[in-house]
Amino acid sequence: MLQRNESNLQRFLDRLTSRSVLSAMEQQAILNLPTYAAHARAGEDFVHLGERVTHVCFVVDGLVGRFDQNAHGARQITALHIPGEMPDLHSVVQPTATSALHALSPATILRVPHEAVRAVAAAHPAIAEALWRDCMVDSMILAQWVVNVGCRDAKTRIAHLICEMACRYNAKRLSSRIVFNLPMTQLHLAEATGLTAVHVNRMLGELRSHGVEFRRGTVYISEWDRLVRAGDFDPDYLQADVRPEERIRILQAG
Amino acid sequence: MLQRNESNLQRFLDRLTSRSVLSAMEQQAILNLPTYAAHARAGEDFVHLGERVTHVCFVVDGLVGRFDQNAHGARQITALHIPGEMPDLHSVVQPTATSALHALSPATILRVPHEAVRAVAAAHPAIAEALWRDCMVDSMILAQWVVNVGCRDAKTRIAHLICEMACRYNAKRLSSRIVFNLPMTQLHLAEATGLTAVHVNRMLGELRSHGVEFRRGTVYISEWDRLVRAGDFDPDYLQADVRPEERIRILQAG
DNA sequence: CGGGCCGTTGACACAAATCAATGTCCGTGG
DNA sequence: CCACGGACATTGATTTGTGTCAACGGCCCG
Numbered sequence: 417m418l419q420r421n422e423s424n425l426q427r428f429l430d431r432l433t434s435r436s437v438l439s440a441m442e443q444q445a446i447l448n449l450p451t452y453a454a455h456a457r458a459g460e461d462f463v464h465l466g467e468r469v470t471h472v473c474f475v476v477d478g479l480v481g482r483f484d485q486n487a488h489g490a491r492q493i494t495a496l497h498i499p500g501e502m503p504d505l506h507s508v509v510q511p512t513a514t515s516a517l518h519a520l521s522p523a524t525i526l527r528v529p530h531e532a533v534r535a536v537a538a539a540h541p542a543i544a545e546a547l548w549r550d551c552m553v554d555s556m557i558l559a560q561w562v563v564n565v566g567c568r569d570a571k572t573r574i575a576h577l578i579c580e581m582a583c584r585y586n587a588k589r590l591s592s593r594i595v596f597n598l599p600m601t602q603l604h605l606a607e608a609t610g611l612t613a614v615h616v617n618r619m620l621g622e623l624r625s626h627g628v629e630f631r632r633g634t635v636y637i638s639e640w641d642r643l644v645r646a647g648d649f650d651p652d653y654l655q656a657d658v659r660p661e662e663r664i665r666i667l668q669a670g
Numbered sequence: 671m672l673q674r675n676e677s678n679l680q681r682f683l684d685r686l687t688s689r690s691v692l693s694a695m696e697q698q699a700i701l702n703l704p705t706y707a708a709h710a711r712a713g714e715d716f717v718h719l720g721e722r723v724t725h726v727c728f729v730v731d732g733l734v735g736r737f738d739q740n741a742h743g744a745r746q747i748t749a750l751h752i753p754g755e756m757p758d759l760h761s762v763v764q765p766t767a768t769s770a771l772h773a774l775s776p777a778t779i780l781r782v783p784h785e786a787v788r789a790v791a792a793a794h795p796a797i798a799e800a801l802w803r804d805c806m807v808d809s810m811i812l813a814q815w816v817v818n819v820g821c822r823d824a825k826t827r828i829a830h831l832i833c834e835m836a837c838r839y840n841a842k843r844l845s846s847r848i849v850f851n852l853p854m855t856q857l858h859l860a861e862a863t864g865l866t867a868v869h870v871n872r873m874l875g876e877l878r879s880h881g882v883e884f885r886r887g888t889v890y891i892s893e894w895d896r897l898v899r900a901g902d903f904d905p906d907y908l909q910a911d912v913r914p915e916e917r918i919r920i921l922q923a924g
Numbered sequence: 925c926g927g928g929c930c931g932t933t934g935a936c937a938c939a940a941a942t943c944a945a946t947g948t949c950c951g952t953g954g
Numbered sequence: 955c956c957a958c959g960g961a962c963a964t965t966g967a968t969t970t971g972t973g974t975c976a977a978c979g980g981c982c983c984g
Contacts, residue, residue, distance in 0.1 A: 466906070482813070484813065484814070484816075484817045485817075485821075486817060486821050486822055486826075486902050487902040490821040491821075492816060492817045492820040492821045494813040494816045494817065495813070506806045506809065506810075508920070509799060509802055509803040509806055509918065509920070510803060510806045510807075510810070510909065511918070512906075512909075514810050514813070514814075514906060514907045515813060534920040534921075537799075537920055537921070538795070538920055538921045541792070541795040541798060541921075544795060544798055544799060544802065544920075544921075545763060545791075545798060547802075548763055548798065548801075548802040548805070549763040549764060551802070551805065551806060551809065552760045552763055552764045552805060553764075554809070555760065555805065555808070555809040555812060556760075556764070556768050558809060558812045558813055558816065559736070559738065559748040559749070559768070559769060559812055560738070561816050562738075562746060562748045562812065562815050562816055562819060563738045563739075563740060563746045563748065565816060565819045565820045565864065566746040566819045566863075566864030567739075567740050567744040567745075567746045567864055568740055569971075569972095570971075570972070572740075601929090601930065601931090602930075602931065603930080609820075610819065610820030610821055611972075611973090612972075612973055612974080613930090613931085614931095614932090614933090614972090614973075614974080614975095615971090615972055615973070617931065617932060617933085618932090618933090618972095620931095621932085632930090632931095632981090648740050648741040652720070652766075652768060653768045655764065655766075664763065664765070666762070666763070666788040666791055666792055666798075667791070667792045667795075667798075823939075823940090824939075824940070855961085855962065855963090856962075856963065857962080865940075865941090866940075866941055866942080867962090867963085868940090868941075868942080868943095868963095868964085868965090869939090869940055869941070871962095871963060871964060871965085872940090872964090872965085874963095875964085875965095886949085886962090886963095
C-alpha cells in the first residue's frame with residue numbers, strides 16, 4: 417500500500433531541521449517521499465544480515481534495534497532507534513546491511529524506496545547534506561557506546577544508557593521527576609550493554625537506591641542529577657539542542 | 671605553509687574512488703584542495719575534546735587515534751586511522767569535536783579548511799556523496815568495535831583488531847605469511863579493546879601459539895586463516911574490495 | 925486454567941583487573 | 955663509550971566484577 421503520508425514523515429523532517437537548514441521547497445520534498453507502511457511484531461527481524469536493501473526504514477512507532485552477533489551467536493545491540501528516526505539511513509549510500517534490524521516492541525515502520533531518497537538528494541543537495549549529518553549523529557552515539565562497553569562498569573553502563581534514552585525521547589522533567597516508556601526487556605538491556613541479563617537485573621536493583629527504577633518497559637527517574645552522575649553522562653555527543661543560529665548549511669539555498 | 675600537494679591527497683582520492691564514482695573533474699577538484707602541513711609528535715593531541723574545528727585532518731603518515739574518556743580518566747580509543755584516511759571528516763557537517771585526535775606514533779597531517787571542503791562538496795554534489803559514504807565506512811567499523819568490546823573475550827578482541835588492521839593496511843600475503851607495521855604499544859591495544867595493558871600482554875603471549883606475534887610495533891602473522899578464526903573475523907564490514915561495477919553513484923555525473 | 929516469557933535470587937566459577945616487582949630496550953648526556 | 959633514566963614489556967600473586975548454572979516466582983495471554 418503506497419501512500420503519501422505527510423503527517424508521519426513530519427517527525428523525520430523535524431529531526432532533520434533540528435540540526436540542518438532546509439528551505440520550504442526542500443522540506444516539502446521530504447514530506448512528499450513515497451512510503452510503504454509495514455508492521456513488525458515484537459521480536460521480528462525486518463532487515464536481515466547481509467541483505468541488499470532497496471528501501472530505508474522510518475520508525476513511526478515502537479523501538480527498533482540494530483543487531484550484530486559474534487561467531488558463538490551472542491547478540492549485541494549496536495544501536496537503538498526510536499520513532500522519528502531512520503535506523504538504516506546509511507543504506508542509501510551503502511546498501512548491503514552489515515547488521516540486522518529487529519523490532520524490540522511491536523513497531524510500525526514506513527519503508528521509503530532508495531530510488532526516491534536518492535532522487536530528492538540529487539535534486540536538493542542540501543537534503544543530502546542533512547541526511548549525511550543525521551547519519552553522523554548516529555555515529556557519535558555509536559562512539560559513545562564503544563566507550564560505554566569499553567571502559568565503564570556494569571551499573572554505570574546501564575545508567576548511561578537510561579540517560580541517553582531519556583534525552584533522546586526528550587522526556588520532560590516535572591520537578592526533577594522523569595517518567596518515560598522504554599519498551600525493552602532486561603535481556604535487551606543486557607544485549608545493548610554487553611552484560612548478562614542476570615547481572616543487569618542485579619544492577620537495576622542497586623540503581624533503585626540511586627533514584628531510578630526500570631519496571632516492565634517504563635523508566636521512573638526520581639533524581640535526574642544523581643542518575644547523570646551514576647551514569648557518567650554528558651549529553652553533548654547527542655547534538656541535541658542545536659540553536660537555530662548554530663545550524664549549518666554547506667550548500668546554497670534551493 | 672599553504673601548499674597544493676596533489677601527490678599526498680592522491681591517497682585520499684584513491685580511497686574515495688575505491689567505493690564511489692567520481693568524474694575526472696571531480697577527482698581534480700579533490701586533488702586541488704588546499705592543504706596545510708603539520709606534524710604531531712608521538713603522544714600528542716592535535717585536536718582537543720570540545721574544540722570547534724575549522725579544518726579536517728588528513729593522515730599522510732603515522733597512526734592516529736580517536737580518544738574518548740570516562741569520568742575517571744580511563745581512556746578509550748574509539749577509532750584508529752591510517753595514512754590515506756580522514757579521522758574527522760565528519761567535522762565538515764558536525765564541527766564540534768566530541769573526541770580528541772591523538773598521534774599514536776609520529777604523524778604527518780595535512781589540514782584542509784572546512785571552507786574548501788564545503789566549497790567542493792557544494793560545487794560537486796557527487797563529492798559530498800563520496801564523503802558521506804566514506805564517513806559511513808568509519809561508522810560500520812565503529813559498530814564492529816561495539817561488538818568487539820561488547821561480546822568477545824580478551825584474546826578474540828585482540829585477534830580481531832589485528833585482523834582488521836591487517837586488512838585496512840592492505841598487508842599483502844606472501845605464502846600465508848603476513849608482516850606489517852602497526853605503531854602501537856600494548857597500552858594502546860588495551861585502550862582500543864577495553865582491556866588492561868597487563869592482560870593484553872598475557873593474551874599476546876597466548877596468541878603466539880596461534881601463529882601471530884606482535885613485537886615492538888610490528889605484527890608477524892604466520893597463519894592468516896588461524897588468526898581469522900581466533901579473531902572471529904569477517905571482513906565484510908570493511909566494505910573493501912568493492913568491484914568497480916558495484917560502486918554507487920546517486921547523483922548525476924558532473 | 926495453564927504455559928511461556930520475563931524477572932528474581934543464590935551459590936559458585938572464572939576471566940580479567942589490580943598490585944607489585946623485575947626486566948629490556950633505547951635515547952641522552954656526561 | 956658507558957651510565958643513567960624512562961617508557962614499555964613481562965611475570966607472579968591475589969582480588970574482584972561479572973558470568974554461569976539453577977531454581978523459583980510472577981505476570982500476561984491464549
